[in-house]
Each structure stands twice: as structure tokens, then as C-alpha cells.
Amino acid sequence: MRITGSHLRRSRPLIAAAAAATLITALVGSSPSAAKSGSSGGSATQLTSLTKGGYLAPAPPKVSPGKPLPKKSGTVPLQADLTVAGSTSSSSTTSAAPLAAGTVAPSTRKVALRALVIAQNPDDFGLATWKATMDRVGASYDVLYTRSQDLTAAGLVRADGTGKYNAVLLTDAMQAYVDPITGFSSALSDTEWNILWAYERDYGVRQAALYASYGAWPEDYCLRQGTEGGTGSSTLSASLTADGAKIFDYLKPSAVVPITESWVYRDTVDTSCGAQPVLMSDSGDVLGVRSVSVDGRDRMALTFTSNENLLQANLLAIGLFRWASKGLYFGEQRHYLELDVDDWFNASDEIDVAATLAADAAGANPDRRISVKPDAFQMTGHDAYNVRTQQNALRAAFPLLSSFMLNAAFNGEGADLTANKTCYPNGGVDKLTATSRCLKADIEWINHTYSHLKMNSTDYATSYAEINKNRQVASQLGLTSSKQVLKTGEYSGLGVYNTDPTNDIDPPNVDDIYQSNPNLLAAGKALGVKYMHGNMSFTAHQPTCFDCGVIHPMENAITIVPDWPTNVAYFATTPEEETFFYNYFYGPGGKFAFFTQPQTYEQVVANESSQALQQISAGSIYAHTMHIDNLSDYGGGKTLAFDWVNAVAQKFSALYSVPLIDMKWQNLADYVADRNRHFAELGAGVNAVYDPTTATITVVSPAAGKVTVSGANKGGGATTYGSDTSTALTLKGGRAVAVPAVLLP
Numbered sequence: 001m002r003i004t005g006s007h008l009r010r011s012r013p014l015i016a017a018a019a020a021a022t023l024i025t026a027l028v029g030s031s032p033s034a035a036k037s038g039s040s041g042g043s044a045t046q047l048t049s050l051t052k053g054g055y056l057a058p059a060p061p062k063v064s065p066g067k068p069l070p071k072k073s074g075t076v077p078l079q080a081d082l083t084v085a086g087s088t089s090s091s092s093t094t095s096a097a098p099l100a101a102g103t104v105a106p107s108t109r110k111v112a113l114r115a116l117v118i119a120q121n122p123d124d125f126g127l128a129t130w131k132a133t134m135d136r137v138g139a140s141y142d143v144l145y146t147r148s149q150d151l152t153a154a155g156l157v158r159a160d161g162t163g164k165y166n167a168v169l170l171t172d173a174m175q176a177y178v179d180p181i182t183g184f185s186s187a188l189s190d191t192e193w194n195i196l197w198a199y200e201r202d203y204g205v206r207q208a209a210l211y212a213s214y215g216a217w218p219e220d221y222c223l224r225q226g227t228e229g230g231t232g233s234s235t236l237s238a239s240l241t242a243d244g245a246k247i248f249d250y251l252k253p254s255a256v257v258p259i260t261e262s263w264v265y266r267d268t269v270d271t272s273c274g275a276q277p278v279l280m281s282d283s284g285d286v287l288g289v290r291s292v293s294v295d296g297r298d299r300m301a302l303t304f305t306s307n308e309n310l311l312q313a314n315l316l317a318i319g320l321f322r323w324a325s326k327g328l329y330f331g332e333q334r335h336y337l338e339l340d341v342d343d344w345f346n347a348s349d350e351i352d353v354a355a356t357l358a359a360d361a362a363g364a365n366p367d368r369r370i371s372v373k374p375d376a377f378q379m380t381g382h383d384a385y386n387v388r389t390q391q392n393a394l395r396a397a398f399p400l401l402s403s404f405m406l407n408a409a410f411n412g413e414g415a416d417l418t419a420n421k422t423c424y425p426n427g428g429v430d431k432l433t434a435t436s437r438c439l440k441a442d443i444e445w446i447n448h449t450y451s452h453l454k455m456n457s458t459d460y461a462t463s464y465a466e467i468n469k470n471r472q473v474a475s476q477l478g479l480t481s482s483k484q485v486l487k488t489g490e491y492s493g494l495g496v497y498n499t500d501p502t503n504d505i506d507p508p509n510v511d512d513i514y515q516s517n518p519n520l521l522a523a524g525k526a527l528g529v530k531y532m533h534g535n536m537s538f539t540a541h542q543p544t545c546f547d548c549g550v551i552h553p554m555e556n557a558i559t560i561v562p563d564w565p566t567n568v569a570y571f572a573t574t575p576e577e578e579t580f581f582y583n584y585f586y587g588p589g590g591k592f593a594f595f596t597q598p599q600t601y602e603q604v605v606a607n608e609s610s611q612a613l614q615q616i617s618a619g620s621i622y623a624h625t626m627h628i629d630n631l632s633d634y635g636g637g638k639t640l641a642f643d644w645v646n647a648v649a650q651k652f653s654a655l656y657s658v659p660l661i662d663m664k665w666q667n668l669a670d671y672v673a674d675r676n677r678h679f680a681e682l683g684a685g686v687n688a689v690y691d692p693t694t695a696t697i698t699v700v701s702p703a704a705g706k707v708t709v710s711g712a713n714k715g716g717g718a719t720t721y722g723s724d725t726s727t728a729l730t731l732k733g734g735r736a737v738a739v740p741a742v743l744l745p
Contacts, residue, residue, distance in 0.1 A: 065230045066125050066263040066305025069213045070176045070184055076218040078295060079194040084153040084202055107204030111163035113328050113688040113697065113709070115141040115321065116156075118196075119171040120187045121148065125305060126171030126210040132308040133317040136546045136619045138331025138678050138708065140686075146175050146187035156199045162689055163203040167324035168196065173212035173221065173301050186218075193218050200297045204692070208324040210317065212289075212301035213265045221301055222275030222291045223267040235260045236304075238287050238312075244278030246745070247290070247300075248319040250333075250722045255655045259287070259312050265303040279316075288316075300324070311610075314617035315655065322724075327744030328690050328697065328711035330682065332726040335616050335652070336661045338623030338668060339645060340407040340533075340563060341631055342487070342570075344445075345414035345432065346452055348629050350376035351571040353580050368591040370581060372571050379628050381427025381435035386633050388442045390642040398649040404662045406641075407623065408436075409448035409487045412473025421478075437477055445474060445481040446533075446665055448489065454501070455493035455520050463493070463523035471527075482666040486524060487533035493520035494552075494560060496538045513540040513553060521555040531669035534560035536622065545679040547621045549672040561672050563625045564615055567608055568640050573632035575601035578640055609647035616652060616660070621668060658722040674706055674728060681707040681731065690741055699729055700736040707731060714739040 115134065119127040122145070134141045142165075144151060156164055175187040188196070197219075200207055214225040236259040245253040257279070266285030269275050278300065279288030290300045300323060306313040318333055355371035387406055395402050419433035427435055436443075449455070450469040458466070467486060474481045488494070495515040496508045524532065534541030534550065541562045543550050549559040567585075572578035579601045585591045587598045599607070612624060630641040652660050663671075686701035688709060697712050712718070712727040719726055725742045 064125065064307065065232070065261045066211070066307075068228060068263050068265075069172060069174050069211070070178050071215075072174065072176055072184065072217040073215065075216045075220065076190045076193045078197070079191075084157055084195060084199040107202060108693050109161065109163060109203045110689050110691050111166040111203055111205065112158075113140065113325070113330060113690060113711075114165050115139060115167040115169055115325060115329070116165040117141055117143045117169045117171070118151075118175065119143060119145060120175060120177060121145050124171045129210060129306050129308040129313050129317055130169050130171065130321075132618075133313070133321055137318065137321075137329065137333050137710075138546070138675065138682070139321070139325075139329045140682055141169075146192075147177075151188060151192040151195055153195050153199070156195070163199065163205065165199075166205060166326070166328055166690060167321065168200060168205055168207040169321065169324060170207065170209040171211065173209035174218065176217075188218070190218075197293070197295065197297060201295050206324040206326070207297060207299045208320040209299070209301035210320065211305055212303055214267045219293060220273065220291075221289055221299060222270045222273040223265070223286065223289055223301075223303065224270055226266045226268050226285055228263070228265045230263050231260050233260060236262075236264060237282050238279050239282070241277050241280055243276040243290065244288065247278055247323050248316065250319070250658045250724075251315065251655060252653075252657045255315075257312055257315050257655075259304055261307060261310060262304040262312070264305075267303055309614075311614060311617060314614065318619075322744065326711070327724060328709075328741060330686070330688065330707060330709055331678065332708050332710045332721070332724065333619050334621070334661055334721055335619060335656065335658065336621045336663070336668075337401065337404065337612075337616060337645075337648065337652075338407060338621075338662060338665075339641065340409055340446065340487070340623045340625045341628060341641060342409040342448060342625060343452065343628045344379065344408040344410035344436070344448075346378075346411040346628065347375040347414065348377045348627060349374050349571045350573060350629060351569070351577045351581060353577065356584070368584065370571075370584065377571075377573060377629050377632065378429045379432050379631060380429050381424035381431025383628075383631050383633055383639075384432055384435040384439060385423055385425045385427070386637050386639065387631060388439050389637055390639065391442065394642065394646060394649060397646075398653050398660075400653050400656065400659045401649050401662070402659070404645070404649075404660070405442065405444055407444045407446055407665060409446040410470070410474070410479070410481075411448050411450060411452045411489075412470045412477075413451040415473055415477060417473065417476050419477075433477065436479070440477075440479050444665060445479040446485060446487050447471060447474070447481050447483075448487045452489035453492075454490060454497070455488050456497045456517055458493070458517060458519060460519040460523055463517070463520040464527065467523060467527050467529065482664070483528050484530040485533075485665050485669055486529045486531070488520070491533060491535050491538075491541070493517040494532060494534060495540045496535070507537070511538045511540050513550070516552065516554055518554060521552065521558055525555055525557045529558060531559050531561050531672075534562040535625075536562045536564055543676075545675065547619065547672060548675045548679060549669070551676065559669070559673055559676070561622070561669050563623050564612075564620070566612070566624050566626060566644070567604075568626050568630050568644055570627035571629055572640060573629045574634040575640070575643075579604055605643050605647050608644055609651055612644070612648045613651045616648070617655075621671060623665075623668070674708070677706040678708055681705045686731070695741050696738050697741045698736050698738045699731065700734065701731045702733055703731075704733045705731055709739070711741050711743065712739040713742045 117130045179185045214223040238257040238259055269277050269286045269289055275289050275291035277286045278290050288302045349372035352371040352373050359365035416433040421437040422434050423438035424431035424435050447470050449466040453466055495513040497510050498508045541560050549561045552558045569581045582604045583598045586594045626641050631639050681701050684701055684703040686707050688697055688699040690697050708726055708728045710726040713725050714727040717727045729737055
């Protein structure tokens with residue numbers, strides 16, 4: 001018999017706390033990324049928010065459209081006898097004779113797998129975009145500030161003649177600025193430009209500029225003047241050319257790249273000087289170009305600014321870096337979609353619109369809190385069966401999501417342990433367990449504790465029982481669930497909670513990892529738990545590197561793997577309920593008013609799926625979280641959860657040619673642990689060198705650990721994603737590992 005009644009624990013927060021804070025990011029771009037200062041490292045997105053009445057309210061977007069580049073005519077003279085081989089150079093100003101495009105033989109000199117980012121200063125507009133791109137993949141890089149540091153040959157070449165960098169990344173192609181006193185100034189001298197170009201030529205290193213204009217200074221990219229101006233909040237649509245589709249081959253050839261909040265040079269190109277457009281507007285303006293210099297160097301540039309939080313940067317900046325490095329770099333780029341639905345077998349609140357409006361009308365709701373009907377919703381056998389139906393339809397409609405599988409975080413107290421294994425396409429609440437057993441292979445199961453008990457202060461025995469009893473239920477029902485993964489109710493026990501234990505609506509007012517429940521951690525460790533779900537809403541759960549986890553400082557055997565929240569409210573079962581909530585919070589006069597017009601359900605889905613796409617396109621592996629109410633069939637098999645998934649799938653499939661990966665939660669968590677080890681290796685000074693004469697990459701680190709290398713093809717350990725190949729290498733301190741290299745064209 002299915003267990004029901006007051007002993008079931010059903011409450012959870014009104015909305016995921018960070019959802020409000022991150023709402024704007026996908027709409028117009030905000031939330032600056034916090035990147036480590038220095039040469040390399042990772043970063044975690046920091047949620048920018050204002051606290052109002054306990055909620056995290058959306059912060060105003062911080063998007064600068066960028067500015068036009070200074071006007072400068074002429075060229076920097078090419079110095080023919082300047083060389084960086086052996087870290088020496090000449091200051092001769094003799095011009096080199098023009099060379100036919102592509103006539104310079106590829107370099108046979110060794111280069112390190114490290115990028116050189118060239119920016120004017122820490123406030124350079126393009127710097128944050130390059131750093132975010134590097135940090136997201138897990139690459140090694142240095143930043144040279146041209147207005148305060150000299151570019152020297154010795155800074156580009158090691159004592160043994162190995163090049164320090166295999167990619168040169170310019171924030172803009174000119175490195176020019178207007179000094180308020182002296183007027184136009186060059187951040188690089190003519191000699192410095194020539195040292196850089198000589199290095200690129202002698203070592204076969206490509207140069208990519210995030211932003212360039214027409215003109216020939218300091219060198220000619222073959223761009224010719226058209227028109228220019230800012231897009232403002234409107235969108236300029238850009239498409240790949242045939243040449244661009246080969247370079248950005250992870251995108252669909254037909255992908256339309258939206259360019260917004262940018263200063264744009266709508267140029268033409270002089271193909272007679274060895275250039276090919278790679279990106280163009282619908283009206284035929286050139287927005288990106290690849291060209292070969294007169295001394296045979298390969299260069300690429302875009303002609304518009306890009307904020308690191310805009311979709312255009314996620315789509316294109318990684319392609320520039322990937323091309324410049326020829327696909328050889330630390331880390332890798334993948335795209336993931338995971339959806340957790342919490343409280344399977346449990347009961348949940350449902351929004352009470354009438355009561356909420358009545359409280360408002362009576363003046364009894366100054367904090368604009370939404371009223372709910374406690375425990376009013378329970379999944380049915382039909383809702384569970386409908387998951388498989390919708391999942392199969394999604395896979396058929398979107399081949400790039402062929403591996404998608406819903407993750408169900410279950411509370412075993414509400415399951416019927418006597419249920420059979422029969423699917424009930426039209427079954428009610430009493431048929432949920434039987435249908436779940438029938439569908440056990442179509443859903444991934446996550447231990448969400450036995451009764452959804454808040455575990456912020458539970459004793460050891462209770463903590464142990466909540467974890468272990470839920471495992472026993474899974475075993476009895478035949479549901480396969482990893483013993484190493486645990487998701488506590490409301491992320492409780494991990495230092496994030498509300499000091500009012502009766503308040504299940506407002507977000508937590510304690511956010512401190514050291515306030516975690518030591519009894520829960522001890523019980524989890526004793527039961528073999530290695531990974532616990534956290535939430536990106538909370539500072540305590542935000543890792544210091546991208547796609548990493550938080551190794552718990554009170555129990556190093558446990559790593560917190562955060563989830564992404566959504567604004568699909570836990571108590572919403574229909575489009576009408578979700579739309580009411582959304583406008584009550586974000587519409588005109590709402591608790592966190594942002595929109596000037598009430599949003600329709602279609603707009604809500606568009607906003608939320610765009611937010612998810614932003615996270616996915618950045619390469620985030622973290623799962624998104626919803627609840628069982630969102631799986632209620634509101635008509636014709638439709639649900640709020642699958643409306644969201646289908647919208648995400650449609651947007652991703654319109655842009656990308658590579659698959660959207662869904663993996664087992666155990667594998668996801670293991671990958672996160674590997675990312676921790678990867679960034680630890682970067683911090684320890686891991687070094688990789690590509691030798692073109694042997695087509696190998698040699699990796700060595702002072703410390704033992706694990707690091708992923710793109711372009712490394714170690715037999716049996718390599719994985720592919722589109723045209724990319726990468727290998728996770730296990731290193732022993734001080735010992736070199738040599739692997740075959742696979743270069744991208």
C-alpha cells in the first residue's frame with residue numbers, strides 16, 4: 001500500500017534561490033565571470049544580486065556595448081632580419097619583400113601548449129572574454145599588458161629554443177588607444193609588433209583577434225571600410241561562410257549567430273590580398289575574416305565587440321582559440337544537458353493563486369509571498385509513463401539529444417514496496433510505483449533521502465538511516481542508483497539553510513560551508529557517499545574553477561557538485577500557474593520587477609530556455625533542477641519540464657552540429673572530480689610541448705595528478721567530440737608522458 005500522510009516531508013524552497021539572480025543573464029547578458037588573476041586558472045560564475053526581503057533579486061545587467069577602435073592609417077614597417085630564434089632580435093627597419101600567401105613552410109620548432117593573451121590593461125574590454133574562454137575549457141595562458149609590460153623576444157622563447165606559446169590571442173588587432181593628454185598612442189611599438197610577428201612566423205603560431213576594424217594599421221587583414229555602429233539591444237544576425245563552417249565546425253553550417261550589445265564594423269574584404277570571409281551578415285557585410293600576412297602568418301579576426309556573458313562570445317570565442325591553437329591545449333570543450341526532477345514518490349505543494357490574490361487584496365501580504373496548497377500534488381502512473389513518451393519523442397525530434405534521460409531524485413518513504421512491475425499509461429497515484437518499476441531503465445535514479453527530512457541538525461543515526469533506508473527501497477524496487485551520489489532535501493546539511501525551521505518559502509539566510517552538519521558528513525562517508533548535490537545559488541557551493549566541485553573542508557572524502565536552478569517553480573503544474581508566478585515575481589509591479597510588460601507562457605519558456613542555453617554553450621556540466629509538479633500532464637501529454645527541455649533542444653540544435661551530452665550522474669560527478677585534479681595540475685605547473693617533427697605532445701608535471709589535453713590521442717584513453725580529440729592523462733610527478741598529437745586544420 002502506498003504510504004501517505006503527515007509523516008511525509010514535502011516542503012522545499014519556493015524557487016531556487018539563484019534563479020532570480022541569474023534570470024537576466026540569458027536575456028541580455030550580465031553576471032561578470034570571476035577569473036583568477038595571473039597566468040592561468042579557472043573561474044566560477046559569480047551570481048550578482050541584490051538581497052530584498054530574503055530573496056535574491058535580479059541585478060541590473062552589466063553589459064557594455066564596447067567602443068570603436070581608434071582611427072589610424074599607415075602600416076608598421078616589416079623588419080626583414082628580425083628574428084626570435086634563440087631569444088635574440090634585431091631592430092633593423094628594412095622592409096621584407098612581400099611573400100605569396102601560403103609560401104612559408106610550416107615551422108618545425110617545438111611550442112608549449114599555452115596561449116598568450118595580449119591586452120592593453122586589466123580593464124581591456126576583450127580581456128574578460130578571452131579569460132572566460134580559457135578558464136571554461138581549462139587551458140593554460142599568460143596575459144601580457146601592453147601598456148605596462150614590454151613584449152620581448154626573451155618573453156616568447158625558452159632558453160632551450162622552445163616557443164612558450166602555441167596561440168596568440170589579441171583583445172583587438174590594433175592595441176591602440178587615445179590618451180586624454182597626448183592623443184593617439186600605440187600600446188606596442190613597431191619593434192614589439194615585429195618581435196611578435198617574427199615569433200609567429202618562425203614558430204608557425206597563429207594569431208586571433210577578438211576585435212578588428214578595417215584599415216592597414218598595424219598590418220592589413222584585408223578588411224575594407226563599409227559602415228559601422230552599435231547594435232544596442234537589437235540583434236544583428238550573422239552566418240558562417242563555407243570557409244567559416246570548416247573552422248567553426250562544431251556549429252551547424254546554417255547556424256545564425258545573434259550579435260547584440262556590440263560595436264560592429266560592417267566591412268568588405270579584399271580577397272586579392274589572401275583573405276577569406278568566415279562570418280557575414282544577412283546583408284553581405286563581412287564580420288569575420290581569415291587572412292595570410294605578407295610574411296606567411298595565419299591570422300583571423302572578428303569585427304565586433306563581445307561581452308563574455310553574451311551568447312555570441314560562447315559560440316565564437318572558443319572557435320577562435322581552437323583554431324589559433326590548432327586544437328592543442330589543456331582541457332576540452334563539451335556541451336551537456338542534465339535535468340533532475342526532485343521528490344519522486346513524494347507529495348508536493350501546489351500554488352494557490354486565489355489565496356495569493358486574496359491576501360494581496362486584503363493588504364495581508366506585504367512581502368508578496370505566494371500561497372500554496374500543502375501536499376496537494378502527487379505524481380500518477382500516467383505522469384511517470386508520460387516521461388518515457390515525451391523522452392522518446394524528444395530523442396526522435398532532436399538527434400543531437402539521442403542520449404537524453406531524465407534524472408529522478410526519489411524519496412522512498414512514499415513508494416509502495418508491494419507494487420508490481422506493470423506500466424499504467426492511464427494510472428493514478430496508486431499506480432506510480434508499479435509504473436516506475438516498469439520504466440526503471442528509462443530513468444536515472446538519485447538518492448534524495450528516505451523522507452526528504454531537513455538534515456541541517458540531524459544526529460548521526462538519523463542521517464545514516466535517511467541515506468541507507470532509501471538505498472534499501474531502491475534495492476527492493478530494482479531501481480539502480482549510485483551509492484556514491486546523494487541529494488539531500490533542499491540541499492540541507494551543507495551549510496545553507498534558513499534559521500527559521502518552519503520557513504520553507506524564503507531562501508536560506510545562512511550560507512557558510514562550515515555550518516554543514518558534521519553528523520551528515522560522517523554518515524555519508526561511512527556509507528561510501530563521495531558526491532553530494534549543491535546549488536549554484538549559494539556561495540558555499542560555488543567552486544573556484546569551471547565545472548569543478550567543492551571538496552568539503554570539513555570532510556575531504558565528500559565533494560559538493562552544484563546544480564543549476566531554474567525559474568520553473570516547484571509548485572507549478574500548468575502554464576497558467578507558472579506564468580502567474582513568473583509575472584508575480586518579474587512582471588510589472590512584481591516582487592523583483594524587471595519586465596515592462598507581463599510575460600506570456602511562451603515568453604517564459606523562451607526566457608528560461610535561453611538562460612539554460614547560455615550555461616550549456618559555456619560548457620557547464622552541471623544539472624538543472626525541477627520538481628515533480630513540473631511533470632504533471634497539463635494536456636495532450638505536455639508538461640512544464642518537457643516544454644523547457646524541448647525549447648532548449650530546439651535552440652541548441654539550430655546552432656550546433658555536436659551532440660548535447662547526457663551522462664549518468666556518477667559519471668558526471670567523476671568528471672567534476674577530474675576537473676578538480678586538472679586545475680590542481682595547472683596550479684602545480686604542468687607543462688606540455690608539441691614537437692611537429694614527431695607529431696607528439698610531451699606532458700610533465702612536478703606533481704602527480706590527472707590532466708586533460710585536447711589534441712592528445714592516447715590509444716584506449718582518447719575521446720572524440722565532433723572533430724575534437726582529447727585524452728585524460730594520469731601523471732606521475734616529474735615523469736614525462738608522450739602521446740600522439742591530432743592537429744585541427
